[in-house]
Amino acid sequence: FKSAEKAADLIDLEKHKGEHPRMGATDVIPFIPISGVDMKDCVKLAQELGRRLGEELGIPVYLYEEAATRPERKNLADVRRGQYEELKTAIKDPERKPDFGPMKMPRAGATAVGARPPLIAYNINLDTGDIKIANKIARLIRGSGGGFKSVKALGVMIEGRNLAQVTINMCNYKEAPLHRVFELVKIEAARYGVNVVGSEIVGLVPMDALLDTADFYLRLEGFKKEQVLESRI
Template structure:
């Protein structure tokens, strides 16, 4: 996937004349592994700094924004799991404290990005989580930590949600943990036995 990302990035930069930044596993610089680093300051800052600051030079393409397409990123990474945990409180400060505790940049779990948000229409707070690598940090581990921390504040977890697609293995890991099925083998999963012809 890394080679494919690099080839695609080079093609976009050369053929379409769009500045391309490689990120995650395809990154050419350690700081560019994190998409947030590349996006820092958003469009306006990138436009002003492109061609002026060496750290903002793209991996491929011109050192100026494309007139209609701007700039883009191309990367190779594990599937991201967008996972939100809803708290039985409208106190956003609790969600923010829990998010800070679990996210990697503040010393929490590796491969976890999180923030606390308000769901005004539901009158609850939410810990909004991006699981960057569910194989290295599991959903159930993060869920249990959020639940335990919420309980310290006297707040229940009232639900959770997956946003978008999720790899089946991420959910099987959760089922294995919570159901504690004895002698379970993933070959027992019906879908693993079906073939498409």
């Protein structure tokens, strides 16, 4: 709550431009069950925080994923549709009415608050400055394009490096593991005569996701998580 309050004080979306879709200074707040809590607990937390942001800060709040109040708001991309610029007008439409807060857009924008499984933010860099290639690959691998159901992706440019990037949100790494996504991007890039020059994980990642990747590439036999040194300390 305090972070969102400070962001609302400091960030003016009227003056903000960027590559990544966004609709608010505090764009999205997910609650993720790790240990000692379940998804129902996280949904309750999302509802409580959403109500406070709306009532105390006057920020329009949309509940998404497991906390969504409507099926069409489960997908964050649908909630964020049009971004800040279009939502300023669309928010007056009853169909886009926020779950909490006013039906008008402050300069700090709106916030999506939800509950979901762990998400992996994963970017794959290509040795091309052609963003059209990155967008074509992104379209093929994401669920809305007939690819991995739990994958969202788009093409962006990396400023200062003249590299196109496929930026990916992996919403369920058990359904679509890191290595499967990486290999598919490699295959599709090769069709355009392009190579993968690197990849990056943004933020935190579940250990199991990395162990699955190591298992795939190293062809480990009978390996268990308990064999990881840090897990025994």
